[in-house]
Amino acid sequence: xxxxxxxxxxxxxxxxxxxxxxxxxxxxxxxxxxxxxxxxxxxxxxxxxxxxxxxxxxxxxxxxxxxxxxxxxxxxxxxxxxxxxxxxxxxxxxxxxxxxxxxxxxxxxxxxxxxxxxxxxxxxxxxxxxxxxxxxxxxxxxxxxxxxxxxxxxxxxxxxxxxxxxxxxxxxxxxxxxxxxxxxxxxxxxxxxxxxxxxxxxxxxxxxxxxxxxxxxxxxxxxxxxxxxxxxxxxxxxxxxxxxxxxxxxxxxxxxxxxxxxxxxxxxxxxxxxxxx
Amino acid sequence: xxxxxxxxxxxxxxxxxxxxxxxxxxxxxxxxxxxxxxxxxxxxxxxxxxxxxxxxxxxxxxxxxxxxxxxxxxxxxxxxxxxxxxxxxxxxxxxxxxxxxxxxxxxxxxxxxxxxxxxxxxxxxxxxxxxxxxxxxxxxxxxxxxxxxxxxxxxxxxxxxxxxxxxxxxxxxxxxxxxxxxxxxxxxxxxxxxxxxxxxxxxxxxxxxxxxxxxxxxxxxxxxxxxxxxxxx
Numbered sequence: 001x002x003x004x005x006x007x008x009x010x011x012x013x014x015x016x017x018x019x020x021x022x023x024x025x026x027x028x029x030x031x032x033x034x035x036x037x038x039x040x041x042x043x044x045x046x047x048x049x050x051x052x053x054x055x056x057x058x059x060x061x062x063x064x065x066x067x068x069x070x071x072x073x074x075x076x077x078x079x080x081x082x083x084x085x086x087x088x089x090x091x092x093x094x095x096x097x098x099x100x101x102x103x104x105x106x107x108x109x110x111x112x113x114x115x116x117x118x119x120x121x122x123x124x125x126x127x128x129x130x131x132x133x134x135x136x137x138x139x140x141x142x143x144x145x146x147x148x149x150x151x152x153x154x155x156x157x158x159x160x161x162x163x164x165x166x167x168x169x170x171x172x173x174x175x176x177x178x179x180x181x182x183x184x185x186x187x188x189x190x191x192x193x194x195x196x197x198x199x200x201x202x203x204x205x206x207x208x209x210x211x212x213x214x215x216x217x218x219x220x221x222x223x224x225x226x227x228x229x230x231x232x233x234x235x236x237x238x239x240x241x242x243x244x245x246x247x248x249x250x251x252x253x254x255x256x257x258x259x260x261x262x263x264x265x266x267x268x269x270x271x272x273x274x275x276x277x
Numbered sequence: 278x279x280x281x282x283x284x285x286x287x288x289x290x291x292x293x294x295x296x297x298x299x300x301x302x303x304x305x306x307x308x309x310x311x312x313x314x315x316x317x318x319x320x321x322x323x324x325x326x327x328x329x330x331x332x333x334x335x336x337x338x339x340x341x342x343x344x345x346x347x348x349x350x351x352x353x354x355x356x357x358x359x360x361x362x363x364x365x366x367x368x369x370x371x372x373x374x375x376x377x378x379x380x381x382x383x384x385x386x387x388x389x390x391x392x393x394x395x396x397x398x399x400x401x402x403x404x405x406x407x408x409x410x411x412x413x414x415x416x417x418x419x420x421x422x423x424x425x426x427x428x429x430x431x432x433x434x435x436x437x438x439x440x441x442x443x444x445x446x447x448x449x450x451x452x453x454x455x456x457x458x459x460x461x462x463x464x465x466x467x468x469x470x471x472x473x474x475x476x477x478x479x480x481x482x483x484x485x486x487x488x489x490x491x492x493x494x495x496x497x498x499x500x501x502x503x504x505x506x507x508x509x510x
Contacts (some may be wrong), residue, residue, distance in 0.1 A: 001348075004378045011371075012364065087362040091329050092379050093352035196292050201442070275291075276331045 001094045005102035016072050017110055020065045021117040027061045028121040032128025058125055062118055069114050070185065073107050078189050082199065086276050096271040104182055104263065111178035162241035169245040176252040180259035184210055187262035190269050215257045221254050222247065281307045281426055281457050286337035289323050289481075297323040299481035300337065307425070308454050310471055313461040313479035313501070316508050319410075322359065324478070325430050329356050341426065347355045352381065355424035359431040361411050362403035369397060369414060380422050391447065409440055414489060416444055420451040427458040433467055445471055452464035465501040475500055477507055 031054055039047070079085050081099075089099065131143055154160055187210055192203025225246065289298040298320045306310065309509035313321050326332045327339055330346030341350035363372060367393065376383040392399060395413055403411055416432060429448070433441045441464075449471055452458050462468050468488065477485040484507065489500055496503050 001379070008375055008378070012366075039430050084358075084360050084362045085364055087331065087356075087358045087360065088364075090331055091351055091354070094379075095348050230341045272333055274331065274333065276326070 001092075002098045002101060005092075005094060005098060006105060009102055009106045013073070013076060013106065017069050017114065020123075021114075024061060024065045024117060025124055027058060028125035031055075031058045032125045035129040036132035046186075062121065066114055066118065069110065070181075073110065074185050077103055077107070077186060078200075078203070081245070081270070082193050082221070082276065085148055090274065090276065096267055098162070100186070100267050100270060101119055103186060104179070107182040107185070108178045108254075111181055111200045112175070115174050115178065123214060161210070162245060166241040166245045166248075173248050173252045175235040176256050179253075180255040183259035183262045184214075187259075187266055191268040194269070194273065196275065206226055206241070210258070214255055217258065218251055218254045222250055225250055279306050280304050280340065284324070284337070285341045286335055287324075287327065287339060288324070288336035289320075289327060297481055298327070299446075300336075301478075301482055303476065303483050303486065305426075305457060307457055309473045310452065310458045310460065312465070312468060312475040313459055313474055313478065314463075314465060314500075314504055317463075319478045320481040321478055322430060323351060323481075325356075325428055325459075325461060328426075328428060329354060336398065340355070345446045353425040355380075355382075355419045355422040355427045357419040357427075357429045357432055359434065360417070361408070363403050363411070363415065363418075364386040366402060368400060369403050370399040372414070372418060372460055376418055376421070382423040383418075383424065384421050388417055391417045391421065395443070408502070409437065413440065413443070416447060420447050423453065423456070425454065425456050427452070429460045430456065431462055432460060433462060433464055441467055463503050469500045472500065475504075477504065479508065486502070 034054060039050075047200070070170050080089050081103075092099075130144075130148075155173035157161060189203045190200070191206035191210075195202025195205070282303070284301055284303040284305075287298050287301040287303075288296075290296050301320070303324075303326070313324070315321050318353055321343050323332065327334055328341060328346065329349065339346060342353060344350050367375070373385050376388070377385050389399070392414070395410075395417075396418075397406075397410060397414060404412065406414065412432075416429075419427065419429070425446075432448075433444050445468070446456055448460075460468060460472070472484070474488050475492070476483060492498065492500055492503055498506070
C-alpha cells in the first residue's frame with residue numbers, strides 16, 4: 001500500500017514545485033544574460049551596486065522558491081491529514097506508519113530535488129554570466145576571468161587544507177537536512193493538532209519549541225567538542241576547515257537524532273491521538 | 278458470526294470534560310438498513326467517527342468483524358462523512374483510479390455507470406462541481422464499493438428532494454443482503470421508508486434499538502411519530 005500512497009501523492013503534488021523550478025531557472029538565465037549588456041564595461045559609478053543588486057535579487061528568488069515549496073508541502077500535509085480531506089486519508093485501509101512514511105519520503109525527496117534545482121539555477125546563472133562576459137572581453141570581463149583563474153592556486157594554500165572534507169560534510173549536511181527539515185515541519189504540524197482549539201497557532205508554537213530543543217541539544221553536545229578543539233587541536237592546524245567539518249557533522253547528527261525522535265512521536269500521535277474536527 | 282459491529286462499554290470524553298458517549302453498548306447485525314437517530318449532540322457522529330478509527334475511545338472498545346478499527350476494518354467499511362472530503366483539484370476519473378487502487382471491493386464499472394446516469398463527466402474537476410453534485414459523486418464512490426458496512430452520515434441533508442430520491446434509490450439498489458447500511462440522519466420522514474431497524478441515541482446512550490416493523494406493531498406509530506414522542510422537548 002505504501003507504493004500506492006506514494007504514487008498518488010506524487011501525482012497530486014508535482015505540478016507546483018516543477019512550475020516554481022521553471023521560474024527559478026528562467027530567473028537564473030535572465031539574470032546571467034544581463035551580464036552581456038555593454039553597461040558592465042562602462043565607467044558608470046553605480047556599476048558595483050547594480051551587480052550586488054542583481055545577485056541579491058537572484059538570491060531572493062532562490063529563497064522565495066525554497067520557502068514557497070516548503071509552505072506548499074506544509075499546507076498539503078496539514079490539509080490532507082487534519083482537515084476535511086483527512087476523512088479520506090484516515091479511512092484508507094493503510095496503517096498510520098504507511099501514511100506518515102508516505103509523507104516523509106515524498107517531502108524529503110522534494111527537499112532534495114529543491115536543493116538540486118537551486119544548485120542547477122546557480123550553475124545556469126553563473127554559466128550564462130560567464131559566457132556573456134566572455135563574449136564581451138572588456139575590462140570588467142578580464143577582471144572576472146582573472147579572479148576565476150586564480151581560484152585553483154588557492155587550494156594549494158595551507159589554510160585550504162581539509163577543504164575537500166568540508167565539501168563532503170556540506171553534501172552530507174544537505175542530505176541530512178532533507179530528512180530533518182521534513183520531520184521538523186511534519187512534527188510541528190502534528191504536535192500543533194494537540195492544541196485542539198488553536199491548531200495552526202499550536203503548530204507555529206511547536207515549531208519554535210522543536211527549534212529551541214534542537215538548539216539546546218546541539219549546544220550541549222557541541223560544547224565538549226569545542227573545548228577539545230580549542231585545547232588540543234586549534235593551535236596545531238592552519239586550516240579552519242577541519243573544525244567546520246567537525247561542527248557540521250556533529251550538528252547534522254544531532255538534528256537527525258531529533259528528527260528520528262519526532263518521527264516516532266508523530267506516528268504515535270496519529271495512531272493514538274487523532275481527533276479530526 | 279451475525280454481529281458485524283460490537284460496541285462495548287464505549288465512552289468518549291472530549292476536551293473540557295464534554296461527555297459525548299457514555300458507556301454505550303450496541304450490536305449492529307449483518308444484512309440490515311439501520312437508522313441511527315437522535316437529536317443534535319446526542320453522539321451519532323462521535324460513534325461513527327469511532328467506528329471509522331477517526332477518534333480514539335476514552336474507555337471501552339469497538340469491534341468491526343471482530344477487530345478493533347484499523348487497516349483491516351477500514352477495508353470492509355465504506356464511509357460517507359457529512360462533509361465534502363475529496364481534494365478539490367482532483368478529477369472524477371482520478372478519484373475512480375484512487376478508489377480502485379486502495380479498495381479491493383471498489384467497482385469502477387459500477388461507479389462509471391452511476392456517473393453516466395447522472396450525466397457527471399469523468400473529466401470534471403471536483404472544485405468545478407456544485408455542492409449537490411459533489412455530494413452525489415461522494416455517494417457514488419462510497420456505494421460503488423461492495424463493503425460489508427456502509428456508514429452514511431447525514432447523506433440527504435442539504436440536497437434537493439429529487440436528489441434525496443436518487444440517494445435513497447442508490448442505497449437500496451447497491452445494498453446486498455450480507456452487508457449493513459448504517460444511516461445517521463435527522464430527516465426521518467424521508468428515510469423511514471428504507472429502514473429495517475432504528476437505533477435511538479440520547480446523551481451518548483442507546484435508548485432504543487428495535488425493528489421498524491415491531492415499532493409499528495407495538496406502538497401503532499410510524500418511526501417519525503415515535504421519534505418525536507421519545508425526543509419531545
